[in-house]
Amino acid sequence: MNIKKYILPCLIMLMTSITACKKNNGFNAVISEDKSKPLPITNVKIDNFNGGANITYNLPNSPNILYVLAKYKINDNVARETKSSYYQDTVVVEGFSKAKPYEVTLYTVTRANIMSDPVTVTVNPLTPVYLSVRPSINLSADFGGVNVTGENPLKKQIGIVVMSYNKNTQLMEIEDQFFTKNAKIDYSVTGFASVERRFGVYITDRWGNISDTLQKPIVPLYEEAMDKTKFSVLNLNTDSPTAFEWYIPYLWDNKLDGNGWHTAYGVTLPYSCSFNIGRTYKLSRFVVFERTGDRYTYKFANPKEFSLWGSNSSNPQDIKLPVKADEGTVIGNWVNLGNFRFPDPPSGNLPSASNSADEDFVKKGVSFKVPFVAPSVKYLRIAVATVWGNEAAAHLMEVTPYGTPQ
Secondary structure, eight states, X not given: OOOOOSOOSSOOOOOOOOOOSSOOOOOOOSOOSOOOOOOOOEEEEEEEEBTEEEEEEEOOSOTTEEEEEEEEESSSSOEEEEEEETTOSEEEEEOOSSSSOEEEEEEEEETTOOBOOOEEEEEOOBOOHHHHHGGGOEEEEEBTEEEEEEEOTTOOOEEEEEEEEETTTTEXXXXXXXXXXXXXEEEEEEOOXXXXXXXXXXXXXXXXXXXXXXXXXXXXXXXXXXXXXXXXXXXXXXXXXXXXXXXXXXXXXXXXXXXXXXXXXXXXXSEEEEEEEEEEEEEEEEEXXXXXXXXXXXXXXXXXXXXXXXXXXXXXXXXXXXXXXXXXXXXXXXXXXXXXXOOOOTTOOOGGGOOHHHHHHHHTOEEEEOOTTOOOEEEEEEEEEEESSSOSSOEESEEEEEEEEO
């Protein structure tokens, strides 16, 4: 079960933020013999936004001023400080837990660390993003777990924390968490037996604010790893010829070293292969293992963009697939079950500079969720549209599909 228990429910980033509205030409030295008290800021204006506010002001005309300091509380317990340099005219205060008035106290601070008299203003942040997202959140059964859906129209980073009831401790315990800026939330936590279990989800943000928890009793849908001994090649003339003795059956031999599937060079896109999965399944997901090693990880002919097609016909048609097509597209008796993109290196490096951590990530296999609306099928076709390198071919080591037998 790919569950992460006892992890912190939120990522609290209590760090000083600096937001510029004028050109920054550098900082003055922090050392000064001038111990005089600076004048405060003037002409304060406030522009409220979701969970925060931009506070704009005029600085006194003094080269001895180093920065403006804002002190405020984002809730009843947590106090924050934000600094804005002398070369700026705005300080950003954010992380407020609710849409209500908050006092912010502002000081000018000199290079000798002398503070001005305070200027206190009231900000009225709009509804914080974590609270605006929470009403849209829904929990539903997924294959082997639970699915979380929702809307994040502002595309601000939020945390989704999934919990479940532990019969031993009789507590709701954290199972996994996921941070996203996506406008559409569609996130699953899997690895559970198909028995009723109480699940919960709440929304957090990077300041540690937490919404109320949505709880539901859910029975995860049953899924199983398909029996690869039942797989067989479906020989279609419209599929890509293989090369280097890397034949299609190596895709299901449960070996990540040695040979895999490799197309010949110079064949037309998409690079494709087809096979029978032994019986009709409603697919839930499939795990892809790409070729690894210094020469191959995120390079060479490893697939980058690809589609999965399926057919439940007793006699699938020998039809050339398009390079790209919308999910649900039907061509003959083949249907597009989904379009996928292999994730970028988790290190953040360019593919050409992937590191050992990226290789470990690829070696573990990457799971791709098949849309729930996809029909049940008995035959699968993998159609590769692009690869990570500049190769006119594609290769894979292993594919492991999961689903519910029909």
